[in-house]
Amino acid sequence: MNMDPTQKSQPLVTQASDSTAESAAELNHYQHGHILRPAQYIPLSRLALQAVNANYPKLLLIISITIAVLIILGITIFGLINPDIPTSVTLSILPGYTLLAVIIIKLIHMKAKRIAYGVFEHELVFREGLFWVSTTALPYTRLQHVNLSQGPAERKFDLVSLKCFSAGSGVAEIDLPGLNAELAEHLRQHLLAKAAASHQPIIEQPENDSTSSLENDTQTSADVEHQLTTSKAETSSEDTPHG
16 A cells, blocks of 8 residues: 655654744743843953053064065165166165055054953953954863963063963964063963863762761651551550450
8 A cells, every 4th residue: 555655744744843843932931031232241342451561562673674674685685786677776666665664664563562461350352453453352161271482582572472272273262472471471370270260060069968868868767667666566556455
């Protein structure tokens, strides 16, 4: 006997509709709490963040000027020793390269001064950017490990970079440069302590409490059995005929 395919699909449709109805019912019973107005939000732009060490913009300024001078010097030497390029052309393009280098150096210095961070109770906030500002908030519950790095130029100014890695991420969620070495080590230990405290499991009930409750239950059962035995003995004594 052949069965109509529509009859086979009807139970599946019924089950799907039932599961959809159950999901909708669970969603309606979920307690979302009170709706917050936009004025009640905590905007990250108003957080009190602190700037990095003042030597960090100076360090980037020195590095940028050194690189720009080397590039301009290389272009000048290449233009002077190349017979196919007239000397007048080489000298005419130098002001343009110099102006471009000054603009880039100024932007790098301004961007370094805009770097800021904040250590809060539940998260670490990092902000950077000049025209495109990026703000990153890393909760301590997602913090896995913290790394400190220091290059040769940073060592000259006693500066280090602090990198925070989250669980399941191969790259640093926060790369905070320009910190004083002593402050960075203190901050690293603080962040690791916060992360360890947030990852602690829930403390289970001590064994003494469970043992005492078990003893109480055993004592209660013994008392009940004693009462039943006493009542049976009294009943049997009443039923026995007296001579």
